[in-house]
Amino acid sequence: MIVRKGSSAGGIRILVADDEQDILDEYASILADPAEHTDQRAKLADLEAELFGDAAENKSSLPEFSLCLCRQANEAVEAVEAAMRDGQPFAIAFLDVRMPPGPDGVDAAKRIRGLDPDINIVFVTGYSDLSPEQIEARVPPADKLLYCQKPIHANELRQIACTLSAKWTAHRNLQTTRQRLEQVVTATPVIIYSSEPARDRSLSLVSENVAQHFGWEAASFLNDPNFWIDKVHREDLNRVLEALKQVHELPEVSIEYRLRRSSGDYRWVSDRMKILRDASGRATELVGCWFDITERREAETRIRQLAYFDAVTGLPNRLLMEELLQHGLALAERYRHGLAVLFLDVDNFKRINDTLGHDAGDILLREVSRRLLCCIRKSDVLVAQGEVENLLAEPGQESVSRLGGDEFVILLSKLNDSADAGRVAARISEMLATPIACGDEEVSITATIGISVYPEDGTDAATLLKHADMAMYHAKQQGRNCHRFFSDTMRVVATRRFFLEQKLSKALESGELMVFYQPRIDIRSLDVVGAEALLRWRRPDEGFVLPQEFIPVAEESGLILAIGDWVLREACRQAARWHAEGLPLVVSVNLSAVQFRHPLLAERLAQAMADTGARPSSIELELTESALMEDTRLSASLLSRIAQLGVRVAIDDFGTGYSSFSYLKRFALHTLKIDTSFINGLATDSGDEAIVSAMIALGHQLGLRVVAEGVEDAHHLDFLRARRCNEAQGFLFSPPADAASFERWVHKRKGAIRQRVTTG
């Protein structure tokens, strides 16, 4: 084997096999030694330029060839073997058909083809036993096979060498590009596919990386027309088929759906499809790409879970509830059926949370949510659609939501009769009545429910929720553990409350607030021994607003802190002044629970007394039972701080709330005030007589001074005197009056008593 190179290394490699050395030399002189032919070439180029003009310039640039010359077929085969091994394949093999004594060219060609599928084989022979058709059949493919007649003609040989090497180079470049493209595609997470629109769903191409991502061989997609459609999740199939239709009308269609992997699980893909068209606008190809978006979808689901669901109970939160309600309202409007919103608040939940701890509170909320779900029949369920549908884990869940804290909302759809909502509310109360196990404790709970109904109480979500909330608030006011339907009166009340709150915030500055005083009379001596400071609000346009009306507003809005502080200072100032004027009265001041729990209460009290010169012994604070019993441990410590200041404490409205007698014994209290309602009933209700008698006895047993409120007539006073009640307060003596009137009343009364004593 002789290897002869062209003028530069690395030219296009050509293999020549011929048993005649002369012929091999001829090949070499024609193809491999450009120097020898420079003159000839120049002449040829001149001639061509003469004949064909400028075009000759291009034709004269022959490629450089590197020749490998062999005398025998076996040598040629070995040369190809080595070339393939070294990664330097031949572009062309010129093979003599007869090369005695060894195997012939056709035999060599067969073996060469087996080694190198891309090599172009040219049979060169003076005569052949085989027809070109026979050779083709033995050494396919036909497009890489040429037949050339001996004797070889220089120009013809060069022409063949040039054409085949150009073809071979182009083919190689194409292959390299394709390989690179495949590598790029495999490295990216995008799977490209295409199909002929005419062939409908069967794919004509799919990138190999489909195997890497989905476990299916690319070929499977091409062979079976329904292969990929079969892999689409059943729930997504209709959308995919729709997209395949739409893609013909739109510039591009994007769709997300699930595709099954060979392992059986599904992955979310984003598919962007487009129709390619030829110049005439005819659809030639549908191309699409799948992009695995499973991670993104999962992250989105997690985010949505956090955004739409309550972490403690797993129920939909306010945001989702509002969406569900809006959706429910749309359905109710379309199908003309009713819908109810139940606003539920667990009674005294805060106390349970504070006493048993937050973990127990969470257990309780979860149990409440479980029971609420049990209460909701299937027919009450709102049908959720779209995105939200995917979020809802179990059917029926969409009817119960937790707004936060101890508030739940139940949506009842397809309501025929609004009374049904009342029945569901009653069922809920019944279900909640069974005690709940919270760790070692068993807790009994109740709930208060407000109900609003579509369309009577509102046609939009915000109004219905607001009205259900309002109804719940009213139910709470009426003693909790019950349900109330929204009514227009509630709206009037709520509007009034809002109005009062607005006005009340300015009342203190504009001097509309004042303190009235009502005397407290010692029953035995009938002396005025004290006065209860009672807040009054006189509005310029409507006169006095009832304390029962505006004090709850002040308490809920927090305004009571500033107002209560002002009352306290006014009362202290008045007590100090009366004391200075020889009227040593104990002035009692009502304190709401918010003020009592305020961490700075003791400091404020001390400051008010210091600033006004009031003596601690002339101030008494009135606290209701509920304020004291809310958190008994805290109450006990607050009371002892007040006692340390030397200030007295009265338990007000006794009998209207609930009291634990064991706590009453432990609290630092001085006075017990029996509520007006019991005194009012004395003349008519023997039950009240028994209760009042017992209360007086109890107060005395606990070492407290007992004050009866609402004493309106002599009969009341006689009854109380007979039971040794210490003090009385009421219209029998005087209604509450401003400080000046109170003073006048006291002086007049002193005169009257003095007169009665002297005349009597």
Ligand code: C2E
């Ligand atoms: P309370 O502390 O139980 O005050 C006694 C209430 O009974 C007063 O109502 C008083 O006017 C009324 N009353 C007095 N004598 C009689 C009588 O013979 N018959 C009847 N039926 N009622 C009588 P008022 O002034 O309307 O105050 C109502 C409630 O408002 C008070 O009940 C108290 O809880 C609250 N309140 C009044 N002033 C303040 C205040 O400055 N701060 C706070 N937090 N609450 C206050």
Ligand code: MG
């Ligand atoms: Mg009072």
Ligand code: MG
């Ligand atoms: Mg009272």
